Amino acid sequence: MAETDRDWWRGCSIYQIYPRSFQDTTGDGVGDLKGVVRRLHHAASLGVDAVWLSPFFKSPMADMGYDVSDYCDVDPLFGTLADFDAVVEEAHRLGLKVIIDQVLSHSSDQHTWFVESRASRTNPKSDWYVWADAKPDGTAPNNWLSVFGGPAWEWDAVRRQYYMHNFLASQPDLNFHNPDVQDALLDSVRFWLDRGVDGFRLDTVNHYVHDALLRDNPPLPKGRGSDVPEANPYGFQDHVYDKTQPENLVFLTRLRALLETYDARASVGEVGDGHRSLQTVASYTSGPERLHMCYTFDLLSPEFSAAYVRGHIEAFEEAAPEGWVCWAFSNHDVPRHVSRWLRPDEDVDAMARFSIALLCCLRGSICIYQGEELGLTEADLAFEDLRDPYGIRFWPGYKGRDGCRTPMVWDEGEANGGFSTAKPWLPVPAEHIARAVDVQDKTAGSVLNHYRAMLKMRRERPALMRGTIRLVDGHDKDVLAFEREAEGERLLCAFNFGTETVRLAGPEGTELPPLGWQVKPS
Known part of the structure; x- marks a missing residue:
């Protein structure tokens, strides 16, 4: 697409890169930004328009980088700011846009903002996070739950108050009711815009604002869908107060206004909102003052039928005729779709080919997760190999997200499929090795070459x-x-x-x- 096309995001195809599993160049078993540079030509060969990088910011890595301790620096595990600049330069040379993950709803508890906030109830950042007094009996302020298990409240012995965390206790939620917090987060977005970033994937975008009155969530009515595993009691509640508050639209308007001061930048929000997800997407993407597009977990579910997909197309077209959706079948948070949807006696390659053909024909933008273009299946990992705190917490009822995060396989004849010369941070399944890029690249009928053909078909068809x-x-x-x-x-x-x-x-x-x-x- 032309560099001056401000609507490049509309109908675009995005390739998600999970940096720690993409390519290791330092021999520590973890992928890095230099590895991203080395392998960007692979994304370009697919014919995608953009790459999305999962978090690479400075972090204690309690949640694999989604616990940010510095929004404006690269974690040494992944490299340096200069390495990131090299990613942008190489991507742009190859004709690829660069989208980065912005984790704005919460930070790490090691962020300097939280260190100051918890120090007292009167310091300048005392109201930068969501603090609340205990009930008279010492229990948490309300019934809100953490997505990662247990209450969404953690007692702090210094302030003698609870703080809110939608995820890990080490991921305190920022207080978006405070305009200073919004200003600081927008400054961090501006930092990356100035470094040439073309867009932002906004993690848990509907979690930003909480109900200021801290009202209890009601039970989820029977028959209403949840987007968490059945093993997780988070799905028992109808989350009407702990997220998706109307005040969030004010911040999204401010964010869009910032993006509009730069040339041809875009935003895509991640919406996890259960049975109201499409309505939330409609609200967040309708009109030029909101987000450019959003994606939901609706097609990241175990459901696989013509009626199910049709129902979601109909629902979105009815709910958001002016909005824009970004469809995906796999990402770093759900089991890989060829395993999720495969029925007994069906062929993995056939499912992979069918899925990308369908994805390329849907109205909206599309996102491909690294490895799906090889037909990689969900890895079956032992408990001792898990690194995901979500899976460790709910094992064995839920095995977590590590099964879709195992390393990319590049070269069949090299150790660990060419990902690393050291022991990888997650095992490389033996069955993945035979699907390596170098094997499929030279095989005419491979899943990889089918992906290239389907993306070419999509790119060349205005319809x-x-x-x-x-x-x-x-x-x-x-x-x-x-x-x-x-x-x-x-x-x-x-x-x-x-x-x-x-x-x-x-x-x-x-x-x-x-x-x-x-x-x-x-």
Whole structure:
């Protein structure tokens, strides 16, 4: 796309890089920014428009970098600011935009802001985090729960108050009701904009603001969906007060206004909001003063059927006709989709090919998670290999997120698939080695080359990039069919989610095998 296109994000394809699992260049078993530079040509070869880097900021790494102790520096584990600048330079040379993860809802408890805030109730940053007195019986201020287990409140013996944490106790929530906090966070965003960053993936964007009255959450009504594992009691509550507050829109408007002062920058918010996620996306992306786009966990779920995907397309088009969604099937927080959706006796490669064809045809922008272009399956790890605090907390009812975070495999003949010369921070599954990039790169019918072909098809079709979508009725219940149209081009896209061959409705009566699909002029 042209460098001056301020709407480059609309219909774009994004490749998510999890730096600690991408490429190690220092021999410590952990990926780094120099490794990102070394392998960026791989992302470019796919034909994506942008790369998204998961956190690389200074951090004690209690939650793999999502606990930030300095918003304006690189953790030595990953390199230096100069290494980050090299990532931006190389990405731009290859024609790739750079999107970075901004974790604004909470910081590490080792951040200097929190160290000062907890020191007393009267210091200049005393109100920068969410503090509250105990109830008369000493218990927590309300019934809010942490996503990572237990109450969302931790007692601090110095201030003799509780502080709020939506995730780990070492990840205290920032107080967005304080305008000074908003100003400081926007300054950190400006720091990266000035270094040439093209966009921001906003972690837990609907968690920023809490209910100022600290009202209890009610129980989740029966039949309403949750976006956490069943093993987690967080899903028992309807989270109407601990997140997704109307005041959040004020901050998002300020953030968008900052982005608009720079040329062609973009934002994508992560929305985890259970049964109201699409309504939240609509609110957060409607109009030019909000976020450019959002993504939800709706298609990151175990559900796999024509009716399920159709229902979410319909719901989004109804809820947010002016908004923009970024669809993804896998990321660093959920089991890889080829394992999540695969049924008995089905072929991993067939599922991978079907999935990317579907993703490339959906209306919106799309995000691909590193390794899915190789058809990597979810790794089955032993408890002693886990590094994810979420999985360790809920084992064995929930195994956590490490199974999708294992290292990339680049070279079949090298140790650890070419990821590192040392023992990797997570094991490299033996079954992944045979799917290494160097093996698939030279195989005409490989999953990797299919991904390249599908992304090329999407890029060259105006109807798929930015066109309208209209669902088509009259086909078998296992078939999802829709038309995409733009600039005089109209395409019929049909996908068979079933286990039997079906014949499409219409004069041609094309047959689609299980996990078969077609895209043709309509």
